[in-house]
Amino acid sequence: MAPHQVVSIVFGIVILLALILDLGLLSKRNKAVTIKAALRQTLFWVLLASAFCVFLFIEEGQKPALEYLSAYLMEWSLSIDNIFVFILIFNSFKIKPVFYSRVLLLGILMAIVFRIGFITLGVELVEHFHWILYVFGVFLVYTGFKMFAEEEEKEFDPKKNKVYKFLNRFLPLTDSDGHGKYVIRVNGKPQYTILFVVVIILASVDLVFALDSIPAVMGISQDRMIIYTSNIFAVLGLRSLFFLLKGAVNKFAHLQQGIAIVLVLIGLKMLGEYYLNQILTNTQQVIISLVLIVVCIGGSVLYSMIQNKKNQNL
DSSP: OOHHHHHHHHHHHHHHHHHHHIIIIIOOTTOOOOHHHHHHHHHHHHHHHHHHHHHHHHHHOHHHHHHHHHHHHHHHHHHHHHHHHHHHHHHHTTOOGGGHHHHHHHHHHHHHHHHHHHHHHHHHHHHHOTTHHHHHHHHHHHHHHHHHHOOHHHHOOGGGOHHHHHHHHHSOBOSOOGGGOSEEEETTEEEEOHHHHHHHHHHHHHHHHHHHHHHHHHTTOOOHHHHHHHHHHHHHTHHHHHHHHTTOGGGGTTHHHHHHHHHHHHHHHHHTHHHHHHHSOHHHHHHHHHHHHHHHHHHHHHHHHHHHHHHHHO
């Protein structure tokens, strides 16, 4: 059996068992998630992703493991940025905290399905039309500069979202949360609750974020196994990360700028691929990408904390 096949089988088994554990032991129906529980679940997903990195190193060597680690950190950082928008969505629709966990889970599982399709399409296009990587590179540079200058999460209005307008136009919606149900019957007719609406919007918003994150990961590796696994591990850990950070989003005010710099750098790397290949080996490029991601994201978080401390002392 080829190494990639072994990795695929192990990954599938690990994800299945992890989801069963998460759903059966770590999550409780219609119960608010505490900071302690969120920390435990976040550590669970991070350790699981790290263990898979070690397994990948043993099975396939240093380069794939480093590519996976770089891609995972990139996706994890962008997932943190998603949380800002997710909080706005929950607040806008006045969702009760006891329903957060289930709504997030369904939204994220739908997002994974969409992402798999998006990744498959992206990889197929790159394999047949390599020049598309340069288009992705230009897109990432543009997106990075735009993200650095703007506060996109504050401009987002969930009730003006096209998906919400579409659902409101074609489905019988109700403002009720249905006591945790997604569809209720009123006078014998089905009506879709606000929880159903939020699940769909969460999945669609994540897909929009994937337009940035997946090309960014493809700037690190074009191996579809690396792209699939890094994306899925990062997205599955998003739910617990949401509960861990939702009370502290303002403490990372400059994280967006750190992510923006990374997107620009990866975009430039994709555009300068030919010249970089003349100077650096693939492994060296992956190591440099990993270091830059850690420095930019870690630096933006540290700078945010320093600025918060200064503001508190004023």
